[in-house]
Amino acid sequence: MTLFALLLSVAMGIGSxxxxxxxxxxxxxxxxxxxxxxxxxxxxxxxxxxxxxxGLAFNFLAAALGLWMLDFAPGWMFAGAIGGxxxxxxxxxxxxxxxxxxxxxxxxxxxxxxxRISLLALxxxxxxxxxxxxxxxxxxxxxxxxxxxxxLGIIQxxxxxRKRTY
Amino acid sequence: xxxxxxxxxxxxxxxxxxxxxxxxxxxxxxxxxFLYLFYGLWRGPENVKFRVHRELSAERVAPQTPVxxxxxxxxxxxxxxxxSVEDVISPALNITDGSNRHLISLGKDAxxxxxxxxxGPRGGFPFETIHTEAGDHFGLSRVTQDIRTFGxxxxxxxxxxxxxxxxxxxxTRVYSGTIPAxxxxxxxxxFGVRDYESGDSPRQINWHVSAxxxxxxxxxxxxxxxxxxxxxxxxxxxxxxxxxxxxxLFEHSVLAAGALADALLAQGNRVxxxxxxxxxxxxxxxxxxxxxxxxxxxxxxxxxxxxxxxEGLQYLPTRMFPIESQIVLVSPLLQDxxxxxxxxxxxxxxxxxxxxxxxxxxxxxxxxxxEVELAARVVRMERDxxxxxVQRAGVQVIEWNVEQPFDQATRKAFARRVQMxxxx
Numbered sequence: 001m002t003l004f005a006l007l008l009s010v011a012m013g014i015g016s017x018x019x020x021x022x023x024x025x026x027x028x029x030x031x032x033x034x035x036x037x038x039x040x041x042x043x044x045x046x047x048x049x050x051x052x053x054x055g056l057a058f059n060f061l062a063a064a065l066g067l068w069m070l071d072f073a074p075g076w077m078f079a080g081a082i083g084g085x086x087x088x089x090x091x092x093x094x095x096x097x098x099x100x101x102x103x104x105x106x107x108x109x110x111x112x113x114x115x116r117i118s119l120l121a122l123x124x125x126x127x128x129x130x131x132x133x134x135x136x137x138x139x140x141x142x143x144x145x146x147x148x149x150x151x152l153g154i155i156q157x158x159x160x161x162r163k164r165t166y
Numbered sequence: 167x168x169x170x171x172x173x174x175x176x177x178x179x180x181x182x183x184x185x186x187x188x189x190x191x192x193x194x195x196x197x198x199x200f201l202y203l204f205y206g207l208w209r210g211p212e213n214v215k216f217r218v219h220r221e222l223s224a225e226r227v228a229p230q231t232p233v234x235x236x237x238x239x240x241x242x243x244x245x246x247x248x249x250s251v252e253d254v255i256s257p258a259l260n261i262t263d264g265s266n267r268h269l270i271s272l273g274k275d276a277x278x279x280x281x282x283x284x285x286g287p288r289g290g291f292p293f294e295t296i297h298t299e300a301g302d303h304f305g306l307s308r309v310t311q312d313i314r315t316f317g318x319x320x321x322x323x324x325x326x327x328x329x330x331x332x333x334x335x336x337x338t339r340v341y342s343g344t345i346p347a348x349x350x351x352x353x354x355x356x357f358g359v360r361d362y363e364s365g366d367s368p369r370q371i372n373w374h375v376s377a378x379x380x381x382x383x384x385x386x387x388x389x390x391x392x393x394x395x396x397x398x399x400x401x402x403x404x405x406x407x408x409x410x411x412x413x414x415l416f417e418h419s420v421l422a423a424g425a426l427a428d429a430l431l432a433q434g435n436r437v438x439x440x441x442x443x444x445x446x447x448x449x450x451x452x453x454x455x456x457x458x459x460x461x462x463x464x465x466x467x468x469x470x471x472x473x474x475x476x477e478g479l480q481y482l483p484t485r486m487f488p489i490e491s492q493i494v495l496v497s498p499l500l501q502d503x504x505x506x507x508x509x510x511x512x513x514x515x516x517x518x519x520x521x522x523x524x525x526x527x528x529x530x531x532x533x534x535x536x537e538v539e540l541a542a543r544v545v546r547m548e549r550d551x552x553x554x555x556v557q558r559a560g561v562q563v564i565e566w567n568v569e570q571p572f573d574q575a576t577r578k579a580f581a582r583r584v585q586m587x588x589x590x
Contacts, residue, residue: 057176060176060195064180067189068191068192078194089305099268100269101280117303124201
């Protein structure tokens with residue numbers, strides 16, 4: 001079940017990005033994205049877990065590039081990025097699943113995880129789309145506030161994380 | 167790199183990109199990442215504390231006997247979304263049923279019990295660590311704990327029962343036993359005749375001798391039977407035990423040593439064990455069931471090994487064995503061991519060598535070819551010659567073809583020895 005979901009999320013992520021780029025007429029970019037997707041599938045087959053990190057970064061950067069420089073339709077780009085996030089998550093989850101002793105145990109953990117990650121992906125996609133619909137003027141004051149909030153937030157997160165893992 | 171840190175860096179980079187480009191869509195792209203990170207860290211384990219209880223269905227078993235291990239983990243901390251529990255076991259143990267690791271979700275004060283079955287070869291296997299990894303569903307924050315526990319499984323060698331090991335050391339101990347003590351007194355075997363002493367039972371009077379002397383009476387004396395000191399030396403040298411292809415005679419030697427120790431202790435003797443391997447492991451001599459247990463423990467841990475010092479038997483620490491006691495050497499024997507055996511005899515020890523036959527053993531797994539047969543004949547002749555020399559030095563040699571069970575193989579040899587020593 002996890003493998004199927006993983007393959008589906010890679011296909012969704014890569015397919016959305018490639019489709020978005022292809023629709024804008026950038027066929028060579030789309031081709032490279034598909035080639036990367038094929039490489040990702042090989043990495044799944046070979047169990048190269050590190051490749052999912054590359055995949056996640058690649059999907060988000062490709063989506064950001066499409067949104068910023070080429071002004072693509074955000075729907076495909078968001079779908080591509082979320083597909084990458086799902087694939088990255090499921091790769092690690094698949095590795096953790098090796099501890100499951102029986103099919104019942106595996107099935108229970110898989111069901112729980114897939115339910116939560118799907119819900120999270122939907123909420124994330126929904127919120128991102130909502131943010132695109134409710135547009136506001138992105139002026140310098142907003143940017144400054146956002147920078148301060150983000151920096152503090154990330155510092156807080158890292159501290160929190162360090163305290164909790166020992 | 168931690169997953170949470172990687173995610174944080176990606177978020178930071180996208181935020182930075184959105185600020186540089188002043189593009190709101192890139193900012194919106196960070197929302198799913200933020201959600202993921204927040205949810206993961208929010209649901210991560212805070213207070214991780216467990217109580218564990220392990221139970222083994224048996225702690226002392228024979229090789230390859232299944233042992234059921236039951237483990238209960240109780241969560242004394244907060245809810246844990248994803249918990250992997252692994253009972254760390256020795257790689258030599260074989261899990262025949264169930265699994266020693268599980269992936270579960272464990273609520274506060276909830277317990278999870280699982281069991282699995284293991285079996286293993288001879289040895290001592292500790293059950294000391296339970297490895298736990300608690301985390302959130304997304305694996306962003308993980309708390310790893312190794313919980314120390316106490317438990318051990320001993321797999322003792324399967325010991326064949328031998329009725330009697332006929333030994334006759336020069337010196338015995340004061341306690342009565344089954345070994346002829348070369349001294350007159352109460353016993354079964356006729357020892358000699360002496361003058362009648364007041365208090366002697368009329369049944370002791372030797373009438374045949376007394377009839378020749380009308381004025382005197384003579385009493386028969388019987389040989390006293392006592393216990394003796396026995397030192398068993400288990401040869402664990404790699405050069406004498408290991409053969410091509412990883413085949414080893416050592417397991418057979420361990421079985422023989424165990425069976426001999428068991429029989430000698432059952433006869434009431436004081437038995438010690440010396441494992442002569444990469445290092446010396448000495449089990450101090452003792453009597454009875456407790457000593458049997460000690461020797462079995464030592465045998466379960468015995469391993470063959472190589473060392474430059476203990477390459478030959480010349481460093482056998484004879485001071486560990488009482489003077490004129492019995493030494494039982496369990497060894498396939500090498501050509502250069504002969505002088506040591508002669509020295510032992512010269513020092514007054516009674517020596518018995520139980521030798522698993524390396525030629526027959528090696529031949530049993532080699533292909534049946536003319537060259538192999540020829541080589542085996544040559545090696546057999548050399549070995550026979552050496553064994554004859556050893557016997558001529560006054561050492562009792564029992565050669566054991568390991569294809570036969572030890573008790574069966576030694577029955578005839580020990581019976582012959584009993585006849586030689588005049589015992590029934």
